[in-house]
Amino acid sequence: MDALGSKIDISKLFLHRKLFLIWILVVFFPFALVIALFTGQSTLIEGIVGTSVPQQSFSSSIADGLDALAPKPMMSMHVQQKVNISYDSLLRNDGVNTSSMEKKSGIQEIKGDESKVLETVQPKLKNDTGKSNLFKGKWIRDSRGPLYTNNTCAYIQGHQNCMKNGRPDMEYLYWRWKPNGHTLPRFNATLFLDLVRGKVWAFVGDSVARNQMQSLLCMLSQVELPKTTYKDEADVNVHWYFASYNFTLMVLWSPYLVKNTEAEFKGIPQGVIKLHLDVLDPEWVTLLPNMDAIILSTGQWFLKSGIYIMKDEVVGCHNCQEIKAEQLGFYFAFKHAIQAALNGIRILPGFKGIAFLQTFTVDHFENGQWDSGGTCNRTVPYKKNEVKLHGVEKEMNKIVVDEFKYETKEEAPNGSIAKLVDITYCSLLRPDGHPGKYRDSNFISKSRSNQPVPNDCLHWCLPGPVDTWNEILLQMIKDI
Numbered sequence: 001m002d003a004l005g006s007k008i009d010i011s012k013l014f015l016h017r018k019l020f021l022i023w024i025l026v027v028f029f030p031f032a033l034v035i036a037l038f039t040g041q042s043t044l045i046e047g048i049v050g051t052s053v054p055q056q057s058f059s060s061s062i063a064d065g066l067d068a069l070a071p072k073p074m075m076s077m078h079v080q081q082k083v084n085i086s087y088d089s090l091l092r093n094d095g096v097n098t099s100s101m102e103k104k105s106g107i108q109e110i111k112g113d114e115s116k117v118l119e120t121v122q123p124k125l126k127n128d129t130g131k132s133n134l135f136k137g138k139w140i141r142d143s144r145g146p147l148y149t150n151n152t153c154a155y156i157q158g159h160q161n162c163m164k165n166g167r168p169d170m171e172y173l174y175w176r177w178k179p180n181g182h183t184l185p186r187f188n189a190t191l192f193l194d195l196v197r198g199k200v201w202a203f204v205g206d207s208v209a210r211n212q213m214q215s216l217l218c219m220l221s222q223v224e225l226p227k228t229t230y231k232d233e234a235d236v237n238v239h240w241y242f243a244s245y246n247f248t249l250m251v252l253w254s255p256y257l258v259k260n261t262e263a264e265f266k267g268i269p270q271g272v273i274k275l276h277l278d279v280l281d282p283e284w285v286t287l288l289p290n291m292d293a294i295i296l297s298t299g300q301w302f303l304k305s306g307i308y309i310m311k312d313e314v315v316g317c318h319n320c321q322e323i324k325a326e327q328l329g330f331y332f333a334f335k336h337a338i339q340a341a342l343n344g345i346r347i348l349p350g351f352k353g354i355a356f357l358q359t360f361t362v363d364h365f366e367n368g369q370w371d372s373g374g375t376c377n378r379t380v381p382y383k384k385n386e387v388k389l390h391g392v393e394k395e396m397n398k399i400v401v402d403e404f405k406y407e408t409k410e411e412a413p414n415g416s417i418a419k420l421v422d423i424t425y426c427s428l429l430r431p432d433g434h435p436g437k438y439r440d441s442n443f444i445s446k447s448r449s450n451q452p453v454p455n456d457c458l459h460w461c462l463p464g465p466v467d468t469w470n471e472i473l474l475q476m477i478k479d480i
């Protein structure tokens with residue numbers, strides 16, 4: 001019986017094994033084959049996306065009309081075959097969703113098949129405007145005064161060193177920004193450095209971006225003096241390193257964010273500013289993969305005369321009487337530059353950081369402009385609702401806000417985040433914070449000799465209201 005029972009059990013066992021083999025062949029194997037093919041396809045796609053390509057180096061820099069050579073580190077880039085984006089098209093921004101540009105500008109020349117691919121395949125940056133209540137409020141008196149002075153900070157440029165240049169009133173230093181329904185803490189340099197430990201940050205843009213960066217540098221230097229690790233000949237591209245925190249802070253000169261040159265172009269003579277509105281400026285975009293955060297600030301330079309180029313063809317200009325081109329105006333160029341920057345950030349492989357886009361910076365010239373006798377002699381802030389945005393400043397600010405909302409509706413495929421830093425309103429209320437005639441320590445002797453003394457009513461005294469921009473920035477990174 002035991003032997004017979006054993007035989008029966010063994011027979012059942014073989015029967016079960018046959019059924020199990022049949023199940024594997026009929027059910028499991030086809031399913032596993034499908035999974036393997038899908039995995040192989042994904043691996044193939046990932047392999048194409050991650051294929052490295054030779055890197056170009058760029059050295060041109062432009063500051064205040066002066067070209068300067070500035071060697072740049074080499075960065076690894078990738079070919080994004082999945083959506084037909086190469087290194088060149090990234091810099092040229094050929095991969096931008098240009099359908100939105102056509103709808104807003106009416107320029108038909110910028111149509112392309114790539115835009116259709118990107119429109120359906122590529123999501124955009126996540127729309128994050130930060131804590132909106134940080135941006136609306138009023139200025140209140142603060143008896144504590146600034147966190148640094150010209151005696152405790154060695155990074156203040158001469159034309160923004162209002163104290164040293166003899167500004168007699170000090171009341172502009174004793175105000176704090178009070179957001180509606182919110183308390184904005186004073187800047188804590190130790191906390192900021194702890195939050196950015198091991199990171200690389202860059203301010204990118206014009207002289208206003210540099211103004212804000214120097215404010216931050218002054219406040220951070222009260223905790224630790226940084227070491228200068230790179231500086232170009234024109235002193236507009238500079239890197240500092242805070243050793244105790246392994247933190248690198250950079251300022252990169254790019255007043256338009258897109259490529260700009262004064263070189264001759266298709267018969268247009270040298271000396272005229274030419275903006276390639278579909279080409280991101282390599283001064284900053286080649287360094288972007290190594291950055292953890294970037295603060296973009298631009299606007300005022302677009303008011304200058306310029307030739308506008310897209311896909312290597314002149315599409316228009318602003319204030320170009322001697323050149324045959326359609327007068328599109330600087331709003332057109334500014335809008336496309338903001339679009340190009342936001343789209344470039346979202347498609348750049350390797351950048352997974354935060355992009356802070358600052359709104360338009362207002363000036364406070366009265367009775368003229370900088371070159372026509374304009375001044376800014378006020379000594380106290382405007383009260384709430386005492387002044388409003390109007391004209392060019394209102395439209396430029398609207399372009400930044402609208403383009404940010406439109407271009408950042410969805411998450412970016414590279415994992416980056418975009419935040420809008422709306423410093424326009426709090427800055428509008430501070431006509432007292434500019435250097436004015438105290439941009440020059442020799443203004444008294446020049447006035448006596450009847451020499452013109454241009455006022456600076458655009459940049460900010462250091463210390464001054466611009467310090468608040470960095471307090472807002474700190475609060476935003478705390479909330480991330």
